[in-house]
Amino acid sequence: xxxxxxxxxxxxxxxxxxxxxxxxxxxxxxxxxxxxxxxxxxxxxxxxxxxxxxxxxxxxxxxxxxxxxxxxxxxxxxxxxxxxxxxxxxxxxxxxxxxxxxxxxxxxxxxxxxxxxxxxxxxxxxxxxxxxxxxxxxxxxxxxxxxxxxxxxxxxxxxxxxxxxxxxxxxxxxxxxxxxxxxxxxxxxxxxxxxxxxxxxxxxxxxxxxxxxxxxxxxxxxxxxxxxxxxxxxxxxxxxxxxxxxxxxxxxxxxxxxxxxxxxxxxxxxxxxxxxxxxxxxxxxxxxxxxxxxxxxxxxxxxxxxxxxxxxxxxxxxxxxxxxxxxxxxxxxxxxxxxxxxxxxxxxxxxxxxxxxxxxxxxxxxxxxxxxxxxxxxxxxxxxxxxxxxxxxxxxxxxxxxxxxxxxxxxxxxxxxxxxxxxxxxxxxxxxxxxxxxxxxxxxxxxxxxxxxxxxxxxxxxxxxxxxxxxxxxx
Amino acid sequence: xxxxxxxxxxxxxxxxxxxxxxxxxxxxxxxxxxxxxxxxxxxxxxxxxxxxxxxxxxxxxxxxxxxxxxxxxxxxxxxxxxxxxxxxxxxxxxxxxxxxxxxxxxxxxxxxxxxxxxxxxxxxxxxxxxxxxxxxxxxxxxxxxxxxxxxxxxxxxxxxxxxxxxxxxxxxxxxxxxxxxxxxxxxxxxxxxxxxxxxxxxxxxxxxxxxxxxxxxxxxxxxxxxxxxxxxxxxxxxxxxxxxxxxxxxxxxxxxxxxxxxxxxxxxxxxxxxxxxx
Numbered sequence: 001x002x003x004x005x006x007x008x009x010x011x012x013x014x015x016x017x018x019x020x021x022x023x024x025x026x027x028x029x030x031x032x033x034x035x036x037x038x039x040x041x042x043x044x045x046x047x048x049x050x051x052x053x054x055x056x057x058x059x060x061x062x063x064x065x066x067x068x069x070x071x072x073x074x075x076x077x078x079x080x081x082x083x084x085x086x087x088x089x090x091x092x093x094x095x096x097x098x099x100x101x102x103x104x105x106x107x108x109x110x111x112x113x114x115x116x117x118x119x120x121x122x123x124x125x126x127x128x129x130x131x132x133x134x135x136x137x138x139x140x141x142x143x144x145x146x147x148x149x150x151x152x153x154x155x156x157x158x159x160x161x162x163x164x165x166x167x168x169x170x171x172x173x174x175x176x177x178x179x180x181x182x183x184x185x186x187x188x189x190x191x192x193x194x195x196x197x198x199x200x201x202x203x204x205x206x207x208x209x210x211x212x213x214x215x216x217x218x219x220x221x222x223x224x225x226x227x228x229x230x231x232x233x234x235x236x237x238x239x240x241x242x243x244x245x246x247x248x249x250x251x252x253x254x255x256x257x258x259x260x261x262x263x264x265x266x267x268x269x270x271x272x273x274x275x276x277x278x279x280x281x282x283x284x285x286x287x288x289x290x291x292x293x294x295x296x297x298x299x300x301x302x303x304x305x306x307x308x309x310x311x312x313x314x315x316x317x318x319x320x321x322x323x324x325x326x327x328x329x330x331x332x333x334x335x336x337x338x339x340x341x342x343x344x345x346x347x348x349x350x351x352x353x354x355x356x357x358x359x360x361x362x363x364x365x366x367x368x369x370x371x372x373x374x375x376x377x378x379x380x381x382x383x384x385x386x387x388x389x390x391x392x393x394x395x396x397x398x399x400x401x402x403x404x405x406x407x408x409x410x411x412x413x414x415x416x417x418x419x420x421x422x423x424x425x426x427x428x429x430x431x432x433x434x435x436x437x438x439x440x441x442x443x444x445x446x447x448x449x450x451x452x453x454x455x456x457x458x459x460x461x462x463x464x465x466x467x468x469x470x471x472x473x474x475x
Numbered sequence: 476x477x478x479x480x481x482x483x484x485x486x487x488x489x490x491x492x493x494x495x496x497x498x499x500x501x502x503x504x505x506x507x508x509x510x511x512x513x514x515x516x517x518x519x520x521x522x523x524x525x526x527x528x529x530x531x532x533x534x535x536x537x538x539x540x541x542x543x544x545x546x547x548x549x550x551x552x553x554x555x556x557x558x559x560x561x562x563x564x565x566x567x568x569x570x571x572x573x574x575x576x577x578x579x580x581x582x583x584x585x586x587x588x589x590x591x592x593x594x595x596x597x598x599x600x601x602x603x604x605x606x607x608x609x610x611x612x613x614x615x616x617x618x619x620x621x622x623x624x625x626x627x628x629x630x631x632x633x634x635x636x637x638x639x640x641x642x643x644x645x646x647x648x649x650x651x652x653x654x655x656x657x658x659x660x661x662x663x664x665x666x667x668x669x670x671x672x673x674x675x676x677x678x679x680x681x682x683x684x685x686x687x688x689x690x691x692x693x694x695x696x697x698x699x700x701x702x703x704x705x706x707x708x709x710x711x712x713x714x715x716x717x718x719x720x721x722x723x724x725x726x727x728x729x730x731x732x733x734x735x736x737x738x739x740x741x742x743x744x745x746x747x748x749x750x751x752x753x
């Protein structure tokens with residue numbers, strides 16, 4: 001039964017159909033054989049009855065007279081007829097049970113007891129072909145003028161009827177086997193054809209490329225049957241899944257550009273601020289070009305301002321090239337982050353606790369995704385902390401792992417934001433995808449995210465590696 | 476050609492007219508010969524009818540007793556009897572003629588058993604079943620019964636069971652088929668069967684032959700032996716070998732012909748009758 005359960009539907013159903021046909025065939029064959037047996041029994045009984053009645057008429061007076069010769073002569077002549085071929089032996093006894101004559105006197109001698117021969121003999125109404133062997137034995141009273149004057153024992157050869165029955169059985173078995181075989185094969189082919197869309201659906205759903213594939217239009221059944229609707233619904237579903245993934249991808253892109261936009265404005269501000277001092281220095285150089293000490297001081301000022309501008313632009317360029325960054329993470333990346341977030345902090349007049357403790361390079365961590373994770377969380381913390389708020393970053397290395405904790409003293413994360421960050425729940429409309437991007441990137445790097453809120457401070461801890469030393473938020 | 480046809484027609488009409496004028500001669504037949512062969516009976520009637528110049532009706536019954544009774548009560552004019560019933564009614568019956576077989580008017584009674592039976596004589600058959608032909612048959616009963624009587628036995632007790640088949644051929648069949656162990660049969664019938672049904676007699680074996688006894692004779696009532704129809708029958712019988720039909724009938728019967736008979740011919744049977752009644 002378990003083996004049957006493991007079989008594919010396209011094999012199981014035809015097999016079940018064939019099994020039912022075998023059952024039906026067996027029952028029908030049984031009925032046919034029973035009917036045949038009934039006909040044969042009736043035929044043999046009728047024949048035996050005619051034989052006995054004919055003998056009773058012919059032999060009655062002879063048995064009464066104990067005319068042995070005439071009894072024998074009558075039996076002998078009767079056995080020469082067509083009926084004699086079936087009646088292979090007939091013996092007639094008088095009313096005392098002594099044999100008067102038999103068609104085979106050598107086997108049944110005169111004056112022997114008929115009871116010896118009648119052992120195992122059946123009465124006329126109990127005569128049945130196929131009960132024992134090819135020879136039936138019948139015991140019947142010899143009635144003459146209304147009284148029993150003797151007994152008749154007859155042996156009937158029914159081997160031809162048995163052969164007929166065996167032949168019928170063989171034909172039935174053969175016919176049934178052929179019919180069942182043909183119908184089972186036809187049923188298998190038909191059901192397989194009918195179930196082909198289901199097989200296709202199962203195959204498309206279990207393809208190993210990581211995402212479901214639609215069923216080609218040519219393989220969708222014609223018409224508006226259940227399977228056609230199922231295939232179309234599946235294709236629509238696959239389309240929806242693809243569209244959703246595309247939308248999420250576009251949202252993530254947009255989120256990155258949003259972050260970049262915010263950074264750009266801060267960057268413009270960051271560049272604009274020293275520009276006044278730099279222009280002043282240039283004017284000073286032009287005005288006091290004859291005073292070397294003033295020129296030198298102004299040149300130093302220009303140099304410092306331009307170096308700062310160079311650092312800021314480099315950090316921005318690095319951040320923008322994040323997708324292509326596959327180099328390992330280093331302490332310099334955190335310095336870049338600090339540089340990138342600084343303008344936003346200045347704009348919001350926010351304070352920051354910055355602690356980076358990376359004595360060695362954490363193995364196997366790419367710089368790009370980690371920078372994106374940290375930047376998104378810092379921007380999120382900055383937005384949550386509000387004006388004159390306080391945020392913090394604590395990156396520490398424990399063993400082979402890395403833990404980055406971002407904190408803010410804002411009002412705490414709303415549940416929708418937490419869902420985006422900590423679960424795979426569907427994105428609710430209206431919310432950004434920055435936090436979900438953090439989650440996807442973290443999980444992609446094999447990391448964990450934990451959330452704590454204590455003493456008015458929200459802490460998001462992102463940990464990578466086997467021993468992060470922080471509570472597993474995924475549990 | 477035409478004249479000849481006319482002559483033949485006139486002769487036939489004359490014969491027929493004469494035959495119609497005479498009363499039908501009725502002759503009884505006992506199963507002393509192969510009475511089951513219709514051709515034999517027809518041939519005999521044809522030959523006698525031609526010889527006597529009158530219509531013959533052959534009357535057959537199952538037993539000797541019935542035919543003897545018909546003769547005694549005048550229901551038949553003559554009958555082919557056996558020597559035994561003739562002697563039983565010798566006071567009322569007279570001899571007309573007797574067949575000649577193998578050169579003389581005598582035959583034998585055979586004691587037969589199945590071909591594979593080890594018996595060599597009558598004493599070996601004690602306790603077995605036996606088939607007689609007819610209680611009024613010399614060869615089919617009297618010979619064996621008188622032999623037993625001479626030996627101090629009786630057929631009813633010597634054999635476990637004795638049946639009558641009312642026909643010599645039936646005796647041969649009963650023995651050949653194994654219905655009975657032994658049988659008493661007319662030697663003439665057995666020899667005739669050996670010619671025409673050798674497969675039947677081959678299944679039997681003759682273990683004893685009696686002395687030569689008077690062949691079954693053709694008899695009439697003693698008071699009519701001198702009457703015209705009986706004399707005509709006698710002439711027809713004695714002259715049977717002179718006509719083609721007669722010779723054909725004799726050949727079918729497998730006998731030589733008929734000859735006059737005397738009571739002395741049946742002395743052997745008379746002796747046996749006395750021994751049986753003793």
